[in-house]
Amino acid sequence: MKFKSKNTITVQELRTLLESKSPVKILDVRPEEERSEWKIIESTFVNVYEALKKGKRELFKNIEFSENVPVVTLCSAGKTSMIAMEQLREEGIEAYSLEGGMQAWTTAYNMAQTTDKEGTTILQIRRTGKGCLSYIVENNGEAIVIDPSLSIDVYQSIADKKKWKIKYVLDTHIHADHFSRAMELSVKTKAKLLLPEQKLVKYTYNAITDGMVVNFGKAALKAIHCPGHTQESFCYLIGNESLLTGDTLFTKGVGRPDLKASKEKAKIKASLLFESIQKILQLSADTMIYPGHVSEPIAFDEVLIGDTLKNIKESVDLLNYSKEGFITSLLRNIPETPPNYESIVELNKEGRAKEDELIELEAGANRCAVS
Ligand SMILES: [Fe+2]
Secondary structure, X not given: OOOOOOOEEOHHHHHHHHHOXXXXXXXEOOOHHHXXXXXXXXXEEOOOHHHXXXXXXXXXXXXXXXXXXXXXXXXXXXXXXHHXXXXXXXXXXXXXXXXXXXXXXXXXXXXXXXXXXXXXXXXXXXEOOOOEEEEEEEEOOEEEEEOOOOOHHHHHHHHHHHOOEEXXXXXXXXXXXXXXXXXXXXXXXXXXXXXXXXXXXXOOOEEEOOOOEEEEOOEEEEEEEOOOXXXXXXXXXXXXXXXXXXXXXXXXOEEOOOOOOOHHHHHHHHHHHHHHHHHHHOOOOOOEXXXXXXXXOOOOOOOOOOEEHHHHHHHOHHHHOOHHHHHHHHHHOOOOXXXXXXXXXXXXXXXXXXXHHXXXXXXXXXXXXXX
């Protein structure tokens, strides 16, 4: 095992093991309530947090370990997991502690992709812990990156490996749950930065307006203004087959309309969201919907997160309500306000952030959807 000389494993190393389907046993030693918030889907929960803190021993007796399968211990910041790792090593088990714990895992990602009838590749890049989805769509070697939320090296290295030229970088809206890397990526790749028209960001960009068409390779992206989740939200239709919906429509719900809004304003935003959803429902029923988030961790299964408009309409009751019913139900079921959203919006307006600051700000599950 290549990590034997050290006590810890990095997020990147663990991510690579999971991506390559190498056997690994991940033991989550956090308190149960923290795990219920968010987790690594491939991990096993062991209820030993308090016992580890108290210095108790022989805590892993009932767990089955296989030879040649390394164990990775996991906690919220990588401290308690070191104690677990040491105990396991004393028992002769090849164990490593995940550096930085779940906080650091917020930057881990995996991928899934498909090709549409026009030969456009839709590559979905998923932050496995946080549930943020970004996309690279490519046709004939020309690519558009949408909603980049990870280090720009991720997008650059994927494009380089596939010999794709990043021509444009887009965001669906000004995000409140993650720092957008769109500006930085566009500067680094000399791609054109296209953002929904708004007066929030303090840096220069090219404005996206309703109905605008962006050509890449032999394909085209059409911008559809869908206010509601935020005033400036856009959805992007790729070749009449796929719709990247940002936080407007998810596979199991719709975007939340309330952030930064009073009750009255939230009602207006919910009404706008209803109209935007009606716009989307006019599209062909077999349009594939690819959202900007999911609310649960994403497995390393290479299965695209998305569904047909028809299936979503059948399973999400909200999409079949009258305007009044939609607004009432939406406002009744809004989830808890996500942590740090105001600070994240401020950073997105500035277009600048410090990497270590971001790990703490962005940690935690996504709470963008109402179902
Ligand atoms: Fe959002």
